[in-house]
Amino acid sequence: MSLDTATTSALQALRNRFGRAVLAEQPTAEGFPVVWLSPEVWQDAHRFLRDEIAQPFPLLADLWAIDETGRRHRDGQPASGITLCSHLISLARNADIRLKLATQGRAPSVAGIYANADWYEREAFDMFGLDFGRETRRILMPPTWDGHPLRKAHYARATEKPPFVMTDRFFDAEERATVTDPAELGLPVARDGEELMVLNFGPHHPSTHGVFRILLGLDGEEVVWAWPDIGYHHRGVEKMAERQTWHGFIPYTDRVDYLGGVISELPYLLAVERLCGITVPERAQMIRVMLCEFYRILNHLLFYGTMAQDVGQMSPVFYMFTDREKAYDAVAAITGARMHPAFFRIGGVAMDLPRGWQGLVQEFLNWMPARLDEYQRMVLNSGLFRARTVGIGAYDTDTALGWGTTGPGLRATGCDWDLRKARPCSGYENFDFDVPTGSRGDCFDRTRVRADEMRESLKIIRQCLENMPEGPIKADHPLTTPPPRGAMQSDIETLIPHFLQMTWGTHVPAGEATGQIEGHRGLTQYAIVSDGGAHSHRTRIRTPSFAHLQMLPKIAPGMTVADLVAHIASIDFVMSDVDR
Template identity: 60%
Template sequence: MMSSAVLQEAQPTGIVGELYARFPGEGLVEQATADGMPTLWVPAAKLLAVMKTLKRELRQPYRMLYDLTAVDERQRQHRNGLPVADFTVVYQLLSIERNADVRIKVALSGDAPCCPSVTGLWLNANWYEREVWDLFGIRFEGHPHLVRIMMPRTWDGHPLRKDHFARATEAERLVMDQARVEREQEALKIDPAEWGMREVAEDHDTMVLNLGPNHPSVHGVFRIMLQLDGEQIVQAVPDIGYHHRGAEKMGERQSWHTYIPYTDRIDYLGGVMNNLPYLMAIERMAGITVPSRAQTIRVMLCEFFRITSHLLFYGTYAQDVGSMSPVFFMFVDRQKAYDVIEAITGFRMHPAWFRIGGVAADLPNGWERLVREFLDWMPKRLKDYEKMALKNTILKRRSVGIGTYSTQDAIDWGVTGPGLRATGLAFDWRKARPYSGYEHFDFEVPTGNNGDVYDRCVVRVEEIRQSLRIIEQCLDHMPSGDYKARHPLTTPPIKDRTMQDIETLIHHFLNVSWGPVIPAGECTMTVEATKGLNSYYLTSDGGTASYRTRIRTPSFPHLQMIPYISRGLMVPDLIAIIASIDFVMADVDR
């Protein structure tokens, strides 16, 4: 397997070859990576030209800015001839037409690096660039509002730089004297003009209203600053960062194995589905092949968590548009699903049960009966909910035609998952790029027609039915064999071998106490998570912990679209839109 830090010497092909042909002699450098994604280093001066070509000038363009992040390269040892850089800005673009990605990198030097902004090309670049500025101190020339997004404005330093402390015990003692209190209070004041709120007319007053950050309708610590003309929304400005816990920074100080429980807490409704892209990236870099039984067990548990997450969405969505009863019924069904999950994994919401190379243990005796009972129970409940909620005339009047956007709009804003499929595009990662054996399962990809609040609900309801189909196939066709790979970097090794030979015992001791040593490289792996596409972009420097852990979550770009789809509507419409997005703030802020 080629390290991610090895440059390609063969003649470039594919999209890299296209770009070489369009920009000959411009200093473009191809890089091989463990995930096989086309990766190209581009000089900062040529970035906008290359990005414009990728988005607008190719026959099958890369229209979605899927992710934008950075790496502090200053302590990295295994770079093997890569362009000299103190910092690297990394762009990942997605082409639906090609069903392919491309990774663009820009090398930057100095303690105050600067890079051209791509906000003129991609609408959702705004928040991504603000995040990189906030956490790395990389300035984006031409950005319309480059201010902190995760950290308080009074924060000193940029937390994802390698020289920034990782633990509170490493920081200076916090003293909240009167001067600091006044400074913090001053920083909390809102200047409406700074956030794009303008007077409608000199003789016409509007009101600025804070919705959140603590309010049931915003589903977490999330604030939206509203400029209202009566009850009509003139401007809506999302404000995030209240739930930021430094999850990516934690990845630098936990071993590859001990970081697994942290992933459960990202989309905290997705459970073990959060483990999967992280472990898939490690397994790809380490060359570990997961046994088919372990892959099928993973699929079954992921689909159980898709059901529990969608049921919570279904109930709270109905509640937000005025129906109180459904949420209580749906919580009953979630508990039935959690009973099965607990019987298999030992835990309910956050099992952290997947492991490097497979899962923590084999399926317990009697698991088939529990799964079958749930499969027999759930379909008739969905029929009851359809009568109670989806066909309810009040719910339909509150949601049909509200918060509408097109497929093109969704791609421009980086929307994935049910929010994208509600516009009519049947793009599901499990079908487009099957992983963990999804290619062996028979299921449909539900889509909507109008891309409105109602369609986003209908798509998720049908996805519950498809998840039940997948689980039934797991039940009927569960492979035999190991629940975990027998590779030396599998952590921990299969239990029944640990006391049988000294080599396995040594691997167990080292891999658990110290951590497995993953070969130097970098890799992105993606799953179709409960709320959209979730990816882990991991960089290994050949050690026992990740050099850089990037978590690309679906909810982050989804919330950025709120101003676009809510202007001109009423406040109750905004509540319905928020409910239909289906997000959790831990998934946004990390």
């Protein structure tokens, strides 16, 4: 693990400050330090890195747990039942650091230091049963759920339990469990002696963009408080990763964010390839970049149209679906699918570009610029749209980082942090494009940033079209490419590895690695743990939407319900990305 000067100085400052409380520095395949701390300095270390160190780490990118039960390859790591991990990022240093805590089920809370740690700690309690010494509610699972699903002892398939029978008694108990009492949440039920109206906004409401509920306390039309309730779309994707082969999990990544297509495949594969030591060929890298930018445009068009629709403009979304069909024509011709192509592979892509792909891509590049100009006039220049979005839901850069906001929501505040520029992967460093930013951090700027990003994506796609290199589309590596079939038919030494790889799957070397990309919604990160087998020991999926929804209680008070609808639309989330 080779660390740059900015990362090394942060690690040294941590050592100097906490001395022997820094228990170990774990060797991993990461490009950043992974440090084990003793429990008594867990909170102080986070406070030090966030507030006291020069060029601090203001972004808690993720916080999650690992059940160490049955894990064989843990050389150099302290004994632990459940390991708690926090991943911090310094934009000023362009550096990451990961802190780890060995626990037997109890851990200090850092929710008072990083505001967005609250939901992550609730998730660690929900999935692993970690006790943070504060009142913690389940966040993804129903309140009546028995057990903690990501523990190794918890069943993975319904067939491992007796057949489920819905009884009247069970149904009534589940219904009662869904009732939420604001007083139990510490939320006021009155203001200035007047009782507040408590409104369930969702989970079935078109303006919540999915099965998402917000409990609102209203004084007339004014929002006094908002309490988001998620988990209705939870499917246990991280649990599924533990029982799929490394290749077999690729189609599941498409469905984490069902509008992102191959974008969610990329960080997962970057992590696996890092562990395997695989270098992806240039042609495969450029194909990956081109398809990712197609899906960025596809997502942003859907956002653009529905954002306009949510504030009263009906026409734009219909025009933009025509554009999306044009893009899908090219995507489907290349990948064979539309929304869920599962096209990327460990070491490259599934197949080469088909004959005639250039014509379809060129047609789309010729089509879109004039359409974006029209949407500028139709939406962004509209007096109605500006009246409904300018100054609404505004926040600054510090607030955004404190709540884990990345992507267009962060760049709308004026911060130009984009991983494609800051730490490029897959050859993004070879492309000429700009990073659009805003200044107010409001609903309007979040829309304008995404509109401008589509123009930059078109520039990247055009460069792919004009500079696509020749060469292989998959790495010639034993962990990704089986031995040639002809050789397999002639000698047993080739037949055996071919048979094992095809039946058991790729065995990824033991270790830990992380893949990060600038997704269409922000920082998307996969942190994987391999125990040397054909399956993941732990796959942690950091999605931007989960972090972005958590800020609603901070931003919503003082808005009208109509403004809240505009703000929710401007976040651009999908509940599959939130709940996983």
